Amino acid sequence: AQSVTQLGSHVSVSEGALVLLRCNYSSSVPPYLFWYVQYPNQGLQLLLKYTSAATLVKGINGFEAEFKKSETSFHLTKPSAHMSDAAEYFCAATPGTGTASKLTFGTGTRLQVTL
């Protein structure tokens, strides 16, 4: 069975500092991977996705993530945090073969950005 693990339920960074949110997957077949962001009182919005093309994926709002098969990881990074980045971030995976509608989510990481 597929699982997604996000290390750290809360991450706090200073404005302008590097953001690193960790995600590891467990799957016998490399899955397709997604990062979603959820702002307060809103639904989830897709930041970026990995679908077996380039291993370094660029998304919206300056975020990017690198797929590392050897480490079964898909960590999310942003070089310089902004106050508006404060939100909850979810990593998700779906089977990498055939049709798939079942996303498996991690437990989420709440990002706090301080002055």
Added chain:
Amino acid sequence: ETGVTQTPRHLVMGMTNKKSLKCEQHLGHNAMYWYKQSAKKPLELMFVYNFKEQTENNSVPSRFSPECPNSSHLFLHLHTLQPEDSALYLCASSLEGLAEDNEQFFGPGTRLTVL
């Protein structure tokens, strides 16, 4: 209206009440989903509909009854709920097909409180 909309945004109900949550997508998608988001737990997939047919029921109690009259509308009928059912209920839609195209678009959610 664009994207995925959900009504109501907030709902308070007693355990003996019957209520319904509504979701509508304006994206031309053919798959729709209900998720439950509880504090400190991963998003839980509840139901999946593909071309109006239910393709997944993730062992959801019968007090939750979904209805999908067409590819644009999805309902979740609620009756005799329990306090532990209090959560944010999220609706999503996608263009069902190959896994790499399976980006799910989420609505803002309905915050449900069961007294």
